[in-house]
Amino acid sequence: MSGPVASNPVLVEVVRGTIVESRHVGAIAIADARGRLLLTLGDVERPIFPRSAVKALQAIPLVESGAADAFGLGEDELAVACASHSGDHEHIEAVRSLLAKAGLDESDLACGAHWPVSERTTRELMRAGRRPQAIHNNCSGKHAGMLAASVHLGLDPRGYERPDHRLQVMIAGIISETCGVRLDQDRMGVDGCSVPTWSLPLSALAQGFARLGTGEGLSPTRAQAAQRLLRACFASPALVAGEGRFDTIAMRALAPAIFVKGGAEGVHCAALPGLGLGVALKVDDGAKRGVERALSEVLAALLPEARAALADQLEGELLNWRGISVGRIVASPALLRALVALDATPRRKAEGAR
Amino acid sequence: MSGPVASNPVLVEVVRGTIVESRHVGAIAIADARGRLLLTLGDVERPIFPRSAVKALQAIPLVESGAADAFGLGEDELAVACASHSGDHEHIEAVRSLLAKAGLDESDLACGAHWPVSERTTRELMRAGRRPQAIHNNCSGKHAGMLAASVHLGLDPRGYERPDHRLQVMIAGIISETCGVRLDQDRMGVDGCSVPTWSLPLSALAQGFARLGTGEGLSPTRAQAAQRLLRACFASPALVAGEGRFDTIAMRALAPAIFVKGGAEGVHCAALPGLGLGVALKVDDGAKRGVERALSEVLAALLPEARAALADQLEGELLNWRGISVGRIVASPALLRALVALDATPRRKAEGAR
Numbered sequence: 001m002s003g004p005v006a007s008n009p010v011l012v013e014v015v016r017g018t019i020v021e022s023r024h025v026g027a028i029a030i031a032d033a034r035g036r037l038l039l040t041l042g043d044v045e046r047p048i049f050p051r052s053a054v055k056a057l058q059a060i061p062l063v064e065s066g067a068a069d070a071f072g073l074g075e076d077e078l079a080v081a082c083a084s085h086s087g088d089h090e091h092i093e094a095v096r097s098l099l100a101k102a103g104l105d106e107s108d109l110a111c112g113a114h115w116p117v118s119e120r121t122t123r124e125l126m127r128a129g130r131r132p133q134a135i136h137n138n139c140s141g142k143h144a145g146m147l148a149a150s151v152h153l154g155l156d157p158r159g160y161e162r163p164d165h166r167l168q169v170m171i172a173g174i175i176s177e178t179c180g181v182r183l184d185q186d187r188m189g190v191d192g193c194s195v196p197t198w199s200l201p202l203s204a205l206a207q208g209f210a211r212l213g214t215g216e217g218l219s220p221t222r223a224q225a226a227q228r229l230l231r232a233c234f235a236s237p238a239l240v241a242g243e244g245r246f247d248t249i250a251m252r253a254l255a256p257a258i259f260v261k262g263g264a265e266g267v268h269c270a271a272l273p274g275l276g277l278g279v280a281l282k283v284d285d286g287a288k289r290g291v292e293r294a295l296s297e298v299l300a301a302l303l304p305e306a307r308a309a310l311a312d313q314l315e316g317e318l319l320n321w322r323g324i325s326v327g328r329i330v331a332s333p334a335l336l337r338a339l340v341a342l343d344a345t346p347r348r349k350a351e352g353a354r
Numbered sequence: 355m356s357g358p359v360a361s362n363p364v365l366v367e368v369v370r371g372t373i374v375e376s377r378h379v380g381a382i383a384i385a386d387a388r389g390r391l392l393l394t395l396g397d398v399e400r401p402i403f404p405r406s407a408v409k410a411l412q413a414i415p416l417v418e419s420g421a422a423d424a425f426g427l428g429e430d431e432l433a434v435a436c437a438s439h440s441g442d443h444e445h446i447e448a449v450r451s452l453l454a455k456a457g458l459d460e461s462d463l464a465c466g467a468h469w470p471v472s473e474r475t476t477r478e479l480m481r482a483g484r485r486p487q488a489i490h491n492n493c494s495g496k497h498a499g500m501l502a503a504s505v506h507l508g509l510d511p512r513g514y515e516r517p518d519h520r521l522q523v524m525i526a527g528i529i530s531e532t533c534g535v536r537l538d539q540d541r542m543g544v545d546g547c548s549v550p551t552w553s554l555p556l557s558a559l560a561q562g563f564a565r566l567g568t569g570e571g572l573s574p575t576r577a578q579a580a581q582r583l584l585r586a587c588f589a590s591p592a593l594v595a596g597e598g599r600f601d602t603i604a605m606r607a608l609a610p611a612i613f614v615k616g617g618a619e620g621v622h623c624a625a626l627p628g629l630g631l632g633v634a635l636k637v638d639d640g641a642k643r644g645v646e647r648a649l650s651e652v653l654a655a656l657l658p659e660a661r662a663a664l665a666d667q668l669e670g671e672l673l674n675w676r677g678i679s680v681g682r683i684v685a686s687p688a689l690l691r692a693l694v695a696l697d698a699t700p701r702r703k704a705e706g707a708r
Contacts, residue, residue: 007361016544017403018540021640022619022639023639046377047373049373112677126477127481137675187372190680191368192675192680193675194676259365266376283639284639286375294586306684320466320547321543321547322464
């Protein structure tokens with residue numbers, strides 16, 4: 001469980017004054033749909049929990065089962081089923097609508113409650129003297145999607161979050177097939193929202209995202225389901241995360257060239273359908289600031305237009321409580337070197353491979 | 355600025371299911387007042403910013419200058435001057451009282467505003483439709499103390515936060531003398547609250563905390579000032595942090611055997627006057643959960659009674675949004691091995707050294 005592990009390279013440095021104050025180590029894999037690794041940095045074979053980064057894969061049964069059509073789900077409802085949302089009104093509305101179309105309501109959600117990611121909505125709840133409910137949980141859309149799929153499949157929606165529920169078994173199968181990894185029970189953890197999360201290597205996750213984005217290596221039905229979910233996310237990037245957040249900013253500027261989805265504990269994945277690539281990163285310590293900064297640099301290296309779209313993220317300026325600039329979050333020399341090499345060869349390789 | 359650095363050992367592991375999901379690397383120094391290192395783990399000579407961990411040193415001029423006596427400050431006001439407080443009513447009251455006794459008010463604070471650490475007070479502010487003010491900043495007590503010291507010393511309180519203000523020069527001198535490190539300009543960074551923070555090695559910081567706790571190696575006046583500040587913190591541990599927070603829990607249970615103070619970006623220091631020791635830790639990635647878990651283990655190894663007092667911290671259970679146990683934050687094998695060695699020899703050495 002806690003044997004020695006190879007030490008990963010520093011990906012991101014937090015600079016204050018003239019010194020590096022903090023460091024984020026981690027690993028990165030970029031792969032195509034056949035699993036060929038075009039870039040690896042750090043240990044990309046160590047299993048990691050993808051957490052919310054694979055919500056689009058977890059939402060596949062909602063479309064593939066026919067539930068989305070049967071319930072007449074629109075793009076907003078599909079986007080929020082793939083989301084780690086901020087709990088703003090538009091998110092709550094989309095989740096409620098998804099639940100209602102499946103004949104369910106908030107009381108069926110098993111995700112637990114937390115204060116909304118959105119400060120604005122948190123302020124409104126506090127102002128009204130209210131507590132957060134399960135619907136405010138950033139995962140409530142995913143849970144609503146799981147509930148709707150269960151109902152359509154004729155499964156008892158109660159216990160839909162449990163690893164032995166037919167829907168979770170189906171989702172594990174989809175993750176396993178898409179990423180090319182056998183998911184034994186010892187790969188299972190329980191996520192923050194109580195559904196199973198399955199550990200797998202970054203290399204496999206990157207391949208899975210290449211397949212998710214391109215449809216290559218998936219059955220036609222699954223490829224169509226994936227495309228429909230990604231189109232829904234591209235249509236409303238604000239529903240997938242929320243205002244001011246990385247995934248919303250990146251997809252609003254760059255979709256359909258990229259699909260991006262972050263997860264807890266420093267995981268982030270991206271699909272670049274036009275390049276036929278998938279990207280998977282994990283910062284070992286779990287820091288969001290680390291993985292988002294590293295991913296910005298990777299995306300800028302892969303897509304020239306990402307440099308302008310993610311300028312604030314790449315600048316990484318740290319302001320203190322009075323708005324004074326006190327430092328910067330920068331890509332490490334090791335990451336920059338790896339990306340220079342990527343720029344020189346692998347992208348051409350990837351293009352040749354298609 | 356960003357040259358290669360030796361890679362520090364894993365101190366803390368975050369376990370989910372059967373795997374280590376995340377890891378915190380870092381370094382630890384335990385020293386006596388003469389600077390003899392009784393334990394080092396990782397690179398303890400790399401400069402780090404101590405941030406709020408040295409607030410007690412930054413508060414020394416408030417006592418040493420005679421300001422505390424002249425203004426008739428009580429223990430609550432001295433404790434909050436050393437605090438990273440939660441912004442609860444008792445903190446706000448102590449800061450306001452300190453400012454008023456020096457003839458100042460909230461408008462003199464240069465720390466900037468952030469929502470209180472305390473969820474309760476944040477809820478109250480939001481409920482009232484209010485925004486946080488500088489007084490809610492966790493550093494407002496430190497700033498009030500700096501202002502009061504400036505006034506008593508006959509200095510213009512305006513600009514008290516600037517590195518060239520006489521008070522900040524004095525504070526840099528105190529940190530330099532206590533920790534035995536020359537503080538050139540290139541060691542300076544600007545803290546989140548806009549005052550200077552000075553980088554120094556963990557080895558020096560540990561020695562400084564041994565001196566802070568014991569008075570050894572300090573002038574009699576400074577040793578008395580340090581004792582008075584620590585006594586104030588021991589009298590009201592809730593003022594130094596807040597309900598549910600590490601420093602308050604640890605000092606409420608263990609004072610006067612330990613003084614503990616955390617800082618931003620994964621720094622934590624402790625003084626153990628009875629053992630003649632100082633402790634300094636930095637988790638490289640800046641994670642509070644990492645450094646608090648590691649420090650709990652260090653304190654439990656040094657003080658048998660700390661194991662019961664910090665039982666929850668040592669248990670490190672991770673609950674999800676529904677209160678289900680999903681994992682644990684544990685000390686790494688490397689940390690446990692180092693502490694076994696500590697238990698066998700250095701403590702006796704330290705006792706012999708006194």
